[in-house]
Amino acid sequence: MNSDDVVLRRAGDADALGAADMWLRSFAAALPSVRCAHDDAEVREWFSRVLVPQQETWVAVAGNRVVGLLVLNGGELKQLYLDPAWRGRGLGDRFISLAKRRQPGGLALWTFQVNESAQRFYQRHGFIEVERTDGLRNDEREPDVRYVWRPQKRE
Template identity: 40%
Template sequence: MSTDAALRLATEADLPTVAEVYLAARAVAAMPPGIHPPDDVRSWVRTWDLTEREVWVAEHGGAVVGFANLTPTWLDGLYVDPGAQRGGIGSTLVELAKSVRPDGFGLWVFEVNEPARAFYRRHGFVELERTDGSANEEHAPDLKLVWPGADPLAHYRSLIDDVDLVLGDVLARRAALTRVVRDHKRTVSSVEDPARDAERELEIVDRVAAIVPELGPERVARIMHAIISESLDASR
């Protein structure tokens, strides 16, 4: 099939067809099996609120053969009917998404879905995060990808700002817990400045290093030493 497809915003009347495209495309994709029965998926798609998301459909020969599901900051799904794949419709939908989200957006893809990962890499997406899949329904490892938009540096910095807010909250909680533990040790031991637990700190380093293998144990050890030391200092 050629890329000669018409693009338009979906209406509620399109949602049943969108559900069928989703089911057909997912059935042949390099993805973990869906965990919901087809009829549940159909019911779910029919509940999509088109005032809160943009669902763009690609039509060919009067039939909907693909769609892109966009929120303000995410591409929540892009699927093309198997009979219409490898004809450029997916690329057309991605380029449309870029045009309506010029500041950038993110998406999630399963780690095993190498065809999709390669597709998005060709379109300028960058793999940012990798998870063990514990947060998705399939419990399958996945990756967060972003297209950084017309100003990549600004987009990346906005993502860093979001992470730093989370980091600040985590540091505040860590400092509060360190203070409570130190006060407890002082109470039960009658020692003004209790010794640090070196064995436990090594266990902490091992756990954190397993989460961020890119940093390696030595860097994680230095980071955790600084966090614990500064938290203890703040509690004095």
């Protein structure tokens, strides 16, 4: 199955656990040096009670399996995670295009400083670094970096 066969759609309640499990796999693979601040049960609860029902949550579905996740909260891109087997196959690009269409006035996000591949990805998509912190404001206590994207002004 290639990325063109993957459906991007709004998440429903039935997607919450599959999305949480995919997030856990992705976090472990992409961020092996970062301590996950919550155990698996807490992550699944957070997806079921907060992310899916209260925020604009999108999933990428291949067959009947969640292979990607995008969460927007207004102009804040809160989550963008892909199943490790689906990285580098265009899903992230599709999610960023979707996010920009949903928030044409601009987007902002945080990523961990150790996640250099995410930083390169966001920079490729026109995001500009605006701040670095020591991580004391995030649950993981991991140094992070803030990016913003603003649409090009037409002349």
